[in-house]
Amino acid sequence: xxxxxxxxxxxxxxxxxxxxxxxxxxxxxxxxxxxxxxxxxxxxxxxxxxxxxxxxxxxxxxxxxxxxxxxxxxxxxxxxxxxxxxxxxxxxxxxxxxxxxxxxxxxxxxxxxxxxxxxxxxxxxxxxxxxxxxxxxxxxxxxxxxxxxxxxxxxxxxxxxxxxxxxxxxxxxxxxxxxxxxxxxxxxxxxxxxxxxxxxxxxxxxxxxxxxxxxxxxxxxxxxxxxxxxxxxxxxxxxxxxxxxxxxxxxxxxxxxxxxxxxxxxxxxx
Amino acid sequence: xxxxxxxxxxxxxxxxxxxxxxxxxxxxxxxxxxxxxxxxxxxxxxxxxxxxxxxxxxxxxxxxxxxxxxxxxxxxxxxxxxxxxxxxxxxxxxxxxxxxxxxxxxxxxxxxxxxxxxxxxxxxxxxxxxxxxxxxxxxxxxxxxxxxxxxxxxxxxxxxxxxxxxxxxxxxxxxxxxxxxxxxxxxxxxxxxxxxxxxxxxxxxxxxxxxxxxxxxxxxxxxxxxxxxxxxxxxxxxxxxxxxxxxxxxxxxxx
Numbered sequence: 001x002x003x004x005x006x007x008x009x010x011x012x013x014x015x016x017x018x019x020x021x022x023x024x025x026x027x028x029x030x031x032x033x034x035x036x037x038x039x040x041x042x043x044x045x046x047x048x049x050x051x052x053x054x055x056x057x058x059x060x061x062x063x064x065x066x067x068x069x070x071x072x073x074x075x076x077x078x079x080x081x082x083x084x085x086x087x088x089x090x091x092x093x094x095x096x097x098x099x100x101x102x103x104x105x106x107x108x109x110x111x112x113x114x115x116x117x118x119x120x121x122x123x124x125x126x127x128x129x130x131x132x133x134x135x136x137x138x139x140x141x142x143x144x145x146x147x148x149x150x151x152x153x154x155x156x157x158x159x160x161x162x163x164x165x166x167x168x169x170x171x172x173x174x175x176x177x178x179x180x181x182x183x184x185x186x187x188x189x190x191x192x193x194x195x196x197x198x199x200x201x202x203x204x205x206x207x208x209x210x211x212x213x214x215x216x217x218x219x220x221x222x223x224x225x226x227x228x229x230x231x232x233x234x235x236x237x238x239x240x241x242x243x244x245x246x247x248x249x250x251x252x253x254x255x256x257x258x259x260x261x262x263x264x265x266x267x268x269x270x
Numbered sequence: 271x272x273x274x275x276x277x278x279x280x281x282x283x284x285x286x287x288x289x290x291x292x293x294x295x296x297x298x299x300x301x302x303x304x305x306x307x308x309x310x311x312x313x314x315x316x317x318x319x320x321x322x323x324x325x326x327x328x329x330x331x332x333x334x335x336x337x338x339x340x341x342x343x344x345x346x347x348x349x350x351x352x353x354x355x356x357x358x359x360x361x362x363x364x365x366x367x368x369x370x371x372x373x374x375x376x377x378x379x380x381x382x383x384x385x386x387x388x389x390x391x392x393x394x395x396x397x398x399x400x401x402x403x404x405x406x407x408x409x410x411x412x413x414x415x416x417x418x419x420x421x422x423x424x425x426x427x428x429x430x431x432x433x434x435x436x437x438x439x440x441x442x443x444x445x446x447x448x449x450x451x452x453x454x455x456x457x458x459x460x461x462x463x464x465x466x467x468x469x470x471x472x473x474x475x476x477x478x479x480x481x482x483x484x485x486x487x488x489x490x491x492x493x494x495x496x497x498x499x500x501x502x503x504x505x506x507x508x509x510x511x512x513x514x515x516x517x518x519x520x521x522x523x524x525x
Contacts, residue, residue: 107437129395130436139436171396171405171435172373182303 005261006056007063009086009253010043010077012070015106015134016220018247019046021054021061022254029053030247039073047076063261065253069108081256083249084112084123090252091216092118094242099212102231102239103248104202104221106134111206118252124208131168131201134220139170140177140194144187148224151191155226158192165193168201191226199230206235215239218248272322273329275519276309276344277352277512278336281372281400282485284515285312287320287327288523295320296512306341313342331522333514335373347521349514350378350386355524356517357481358384360507365477368467368496369514370486372400377470379477388474396435398466400486405435406459409442410452417456421491424457438462457491464495471500482506483513 004024011018017035021028031049036042043066051058066074067086074080083103091098092114103110109132112123130136134148141148163185165176173194180190215237221227222245232239242248272294277284278301286296297315302308309332317324330344333352349369357364358380368377374393378386396402400414407414428450432438445455463486471480480502482493487510497504507513 128433128437130434135436167394169394169396169435171401175401179303 005062005258006060007065007254007257007261008047008050008061009250009255009257010046010064010066010074011068011083011086011247011249011253012039012043012046012066012073013068013105013249014070014108016246017042017046017068017070018250019050020247020250020254021050021056022251022258027251028056030244030250032244032246035070039070040075043070043074044076063257063264065257065260067249067253078257079260081253084110084120084125086249086252086256087218088112088114088120088252089118089255090248090250091218092116093251093255094248095214095216095240097214098216098240100206100209100215102202102206102215102217104132104134104217104219104227106220109133109202109205111209113209113212122209124205126201126205129201130170131173132198132205136170136173136198137221137224139174140191143174143177144191151195152223152225152227154188155191155195156229157188162189162192162196165197168197170198173197195226195230199227199234202227202231203234206231211235211237213237217241218245220246222246271523272320272327273331273519273523274313274316274327275352275515275517275522276313276330276332276334276337276340276342277349277515277518278305278309278332278334278340279371279485280335280374282511283308283312283334283336284512285309285316286512286515286519287316287322288516288519293512293516294322296509296515298511301336305336305339309336309340309342329519329522329525331518331520333518337518345522345525347518350376350389350391351521352514352517353483354378354380354384354386354517355520356513356515357483359516359520360513361479361481361505363479364481364505366471366474366480368471368480368482370399370463370467370482370484372404372485375399375467375470375484377474377476379474390470390473392470397433397438398463398470400484402435402438402463403459403486403489405439406442409439409446410456410459412452412456415488417459418489418491420453420456421460423453424451426451426454428454428458430458430462433466460489460491461495463489464492464499467492467496468499476500476502478502480504481513483510485511
């Protein structure tokens with residue numbers, strides 16, 4: 001009989017990587033870092049960083065699941081599972097009532113429906129277009145010389161109706177934003193217009209599936225209050241966001257790792 | 271009888287003065303921030319080169335992104351109509367027109383009378399338009415006009431997989447950092463634009479003669495790559511940037 005099962009999930013995205021260590025049903029620790037040139041190294045670093053925050057060792061971890069765009073680079077994983085599956089499971093952990101999950105990552109955007117067990121029932125994904133991804137935020141932050149965290153608050157400073165950008169394309173939106181700045185329009189108004197344009201693209205994606213409450217938003221952009229508020233306003237529902245929205249995938253992977261370990265054990269006991 | 275056409279594009283404003291048979295003069299200026307001002311500059315330059323006064327122009331047609339804001343006493347026509355009229359006037363056998371500008375691309379088929387039969391357009395995505403070339407030129411540290419020259423020197427086939435300009439930028443930076451030859455990357459950039467153009471044409475049932483117009487048509491490698499892509503001959507006018515403005519001038523005259 002195993003009293004405590006310690007598992008880990010590693011999510012290697014295109015921009016950032018996370019590791020979550022799960023002990024039974026509690027998060028023991030987690031890590032979050034930028035993806036380096038060597039994804040295999042990043043995976044190992046992510047796990048080590050999470051381990052450092054605990055008093056357990058690598059050997060105590062019974063099962064590791066790798067996920068994300070770079071999941072095959074988690075060379076020490078026992079299994080690889082798709083990020084869609086892991087995100088739904090992770091969202092379900094924090095919000096058992098979750099039926100729609102919107103994950104906005106560094107270079108992609110996914111929307112999915114899931115059931116009460118956190119199993120995916122429908123999903124759509126954009127990984128071809130930068131609009132609505134973290135990259136689109138990095139572009140405007142760099143242009144204005146502000147940090148990513150400033151975008152949301154600044155875009156929400158504006159109460160009145162903002163001019164509409166002609167396109168959601170990041171390239172066009174960026175040059176329109178520049179034109180507006182040169183015409184003397186204040187930065188927060190331009191940021192509001194920019195966020196509006198990108199949210200338009202995100203809504204186009206999410207409207208391809210059924211939007212059932214509760215809505216959970218995960219990924220780095222979940223921290224952008226400007227984007228979140230606009231999505232909520234447009235859909236007319238409140239979104240649920242956990243304390244660290246970037247770990248949802250890795251957490252789901254750790255939960256699936258536990259299930260896989262238990263199933264393996266049951267098989268070997270027969 | 272003289273007429274003039276002004277095409278106010280996202281990046282450049284083109285002005286032409288035409289008579290019944292030919293283009294007398296043209297001018298291309300950056301569109302800048304103030305449309306009436308750049309229109310005035312382009313128009314004056316074209317008039318000067320044609321050696322005529324503004325009052326001798328009977329009709330003025332305008333088109334393009336800023337075509338409704340020229341400050342001139344003129345008639346506005348959509349760019350699709352101008353592309354059709356301009357291409358047909360220059361090439362009476364034109365039955366397919368593909369226009370790639372700085373921020374939009376469009377393709378159409380025409381009947382013998384110059385009426386648009388099928389039409390498709392992309393103005394929501396920078397990839398496949400001049401904006402893609404502008405961004406890549408910046409990363410490759412080339413002038414946009416030198417991209418085709420560099421591409422011609424390419425020896426190893428390289429492919430840019432991202433269809434998004436923003437993601438392709440990172441891909442190109444990685445390629446350069448990994449030691450790819452700039453010329454090979456320039457070629458990959460041209461191929462990527464040609465691929466998008468081919469995609470646009472594949473939405474229609476195209477017929478020859480196929481005319482390739484717009485600023486991007488000035489890139490011979492793209493034109494060549496497009497030709498290979500669709501397996502058909504393509505005609506590029508001597509001044510592909512002007513066909514739309516010529517169409518505007520003709521539309522104003524024949525209305």
